[in-house]
Amino acid sequence: MKTWIRLYEQHRSVRNEAGEQLGQELRARLKGLADRDYCDGAIVGRFNHRNKRGLREWYIGNDDGRVALVGLPTVSSASLTVLALVDAQNHHVHQFTAMLEGLNATGQPLTVAVHLEDDRGDQGDRKGSGACAHAALHCHVGPNQYVEPKLRVPFGAVGPVQALDWLLSSVVPDWEPAPWAAVMAVLAEKENQKGKPR
Amino acid sequence: MREATQALLSALERDVGGIAIIWCPDLGLREWLVGEVESVAPTAARPFRTSSVEDAIKEPTRMALLIPTDEKQVVLDLDGSRDRLRGDGEGRTQPVVLFLVRGGDGQRTLAEQAPSLSSWVSGSDTDPEAIAEIDVEAERELFKTRTGTTPKGWLADWRAGVTPRDGATYSLAYWAALLEEP
Numbered sequence: 001m002k003t004w005i006r007l008y009e010q011h012r013s014v015r016n017e018a019g020e021q022l023g024q025e026l027r028a029r030l031k032g033l034a035d036r037d038y039c040d041g042a043i044v045g046r047f048n049h050r051n052k053r054g055l056r057e058w059y060i061g062n063d064d065g066r067v068a069l070v071g072l073p074t075v076s077s078a079s080l081t082v083l084a085l086v087d088a089q090n091h092h093v094h095q096f097t098a099m100l101e102g103l104n105a106t107g108q109p110l111t112v113a114v115h116l117e118d119d120r121g122d123q124g125d126r127k128g129s130g131a132c133a134h135a136a137l138h139c140h141v142g143p144n145q146y147v148e149p150k151l152r153v154p155f156g157a158v159g160p161v162q163a164l165d166w167l168l169s170s171v172v173p174d175w176e177p178a179p180w181a182a183v184m185a186v187l188a189e190k191e192n193q194k195g196k197p198r
Numbered sequence: 199m200r201e202a203t204q205a206l207l208s209a210l211e212r213d214v215g216g217i218a219i220i221w222c223p224d225l226g227l228r229e230w231l232v233g234e235v236e237s238v239a240p241t242a243a244r245p246f247r248t249s250s251v252e253d254a255i256k257e258p259t260r261m262a263l264l265i266p267t268d269e270k271q272v273v274l275d276l277d278g279s280r281d282r283l284r285g286d287g288e289g290r291t292q293p294v295v296l297f298l299v300r301g302g303d304g305q306r307t308l309a310e311q312a313p314s315l316s317s318w319v320s321g322s323d324t325d326p327e328a329i330a331e332i333d334v335e336a337e338r339e340l341f342k343t344r345t346g347t348t349p350k351g352w353l354a355d356w357r358a359g360v361t362p363r364d365g366a367t368y369s370l371a372y373w374a375a376l377l378e379e380p
Contacts, residue, residue: 020230024237035241044238048203050337050376051330057376061201065369081365083372095375099365111364118375145363 004131010157011136015093015119018159022091023049023058025161026082029168030060033069038172039080043067047082056088069102075110075171078102084160085118094118096160098167101144109143112170114155114163128152137163202330207238209324215258215290217276217283217315219323220297221305227327228297232263234326235295243292251275254294255282261292269304272296277312293322300325338377341370349374 027047034041048061059082060067066079078100085095096116104110116137117125128134135154142151155163162177169175209218220235222228232247239245243261248254251272254262266272276283276296283290298304308316341349353374355361361371 021233024233027237031237045203045207048201049330050202050332051327052332052334052376055376056330057372059369059372061203064366066365079365081368083368085372085375095372097368097372099368101365 004135007154007157008131008136011116011125011155012119014137014157014159015116016090018086018091018093018161020091022084022086022093022160023047023056026058026084026164029161029164030067030080030082032175033080033168033172036172038069038071039067051088054088055094056086058082058084058086066101069100069171072102072171073173074105075100075102076107078171082164093160094120096163098160098164100167100171110141111144112139112141112167113145114139114167116160116163139163139167200329202326203234203238205324205329206234206326209322210235210239210261210293210295212322214293215284216322217294217296217319219319220295221300221323221325221328222297223300223327225299228265228299231326232265232297235261235263245295251279255279257292258290259292262294264294264296266296266298266304269298269302270307273298273304273307273312273315277315280314280318332376334377341373341377345370348379349377350379353378 027044030039030043030047033039034043043060046061046067047058049056049058059065065083066081069075069078069080072078079102081097081099083095083097084093086093093116095118097113099111099113101111114137117127119125119136125136132154134152137155138152139155140151141153158166165175165177169177206220209220212218220231222231236245239261244259245261245263246257247263247265249265249267249272251264254264264272276294283294296304298308338349341352345352352361352370356367356371356374361367
């Protein structure tokens with residue numbers, strides 16, 4: 001059980017690490033899609049926020065809350081939904097969703113969704129039976145979210161922006177925020193720093 | 199319903215070579231709103247931050263994000279530099295975006311000591327956070343019109359697992375969560 005407790009604690013921590021720039025960083029990802037012609041450039045202005053007494057919702061201001069994605073090599077009829085509910089004062093992330101819907105390469109329905117469960121209310125983000133089957137931050141991959149079995153893959157301790165990056169990296173060519181060469185360069189530098197005398 | 203980001207873009211695009219004013223609730227949100235403008239500005243605008251009117255004038259092809267350390271002085275400097283801002287010949291191709299705190303020295307100076315500047319920027323100013331703050335009752339009515347039920351009623355079905363999960367219903371769920379009665 002220790003592993004699941006540790007993961008749950010990490011998921012709680014990431015809610016406070018997104019910072020005040022969450023909306024802007026999510027918009028930057030959407031802008032990146034538009035710059036590569038995977039969606040309409042109007043998405044920059046359509047990604048909006050509205051507030052109610054210190055609670056801020058980030059959403060895509062299209063009729064159904066989605067933006068159509070075009071030109072993806074492995075997913076057709078695709079759309080993307082990005083949503084967040086945050087505390088406007090301290091930027092704590094209460095809830096986050098990024099969802100891709102479309103048809104896979106064989107023409108079958110595909111949904112890829114990352115959810116950080118809402119931590120407000122009596123039960124907070126503790127949904128389902130427990131921290132293993134229903135981790136606070138998890139992803140779904142399948143035809144949709146309600147066909148059985150409902151698979152909720154526990155996600156690592158990443159923030160909403162990184163979770164969106166993962167989702168996009170699954171279907172957008174060359175969407176890689178952490179290329180191995182850059183990762184190894186950072187690790188090598190860390191090793192160098194360890195070896196240096198104080 | 200007006201949307202905050204759309205209002206921001208309208209202010210930036212209304213007078214491409216002129217001045218736009220972004221009203222900020224306080225200094226903390228001023229910093230955040232500067233980030234918002236940076237994030238919606240077209241890449242070609244090459245926005246840059248400065249506290250100096252002179253620096254803004256020197257870059258007519260870039261969007262100058264003017265963040266005053268002395269609001270009164272910056273407003274007076276802008277008022278005195280209108281002709282230079284308009285430029286000789288081709289003029290500016292990107293706006294100067296001035297961030298002022300609501301009810302602050304800059305707003306008072308604009309009204310009392312810079313009527314020409316005030317007239318010039320009229321219609322190119324916006325208060326995104328005021329627009330973002332929803333009229334709760336009006337939004338609840340809009341939600342009910344769109345879905346046929348109240349946010350509370352809609353969420354009851356959602357939480358019971360009755361409502362199918364897709365991008366459109368998740369969008370409604372978040373909207374309902376914002377509007378939910380305590």
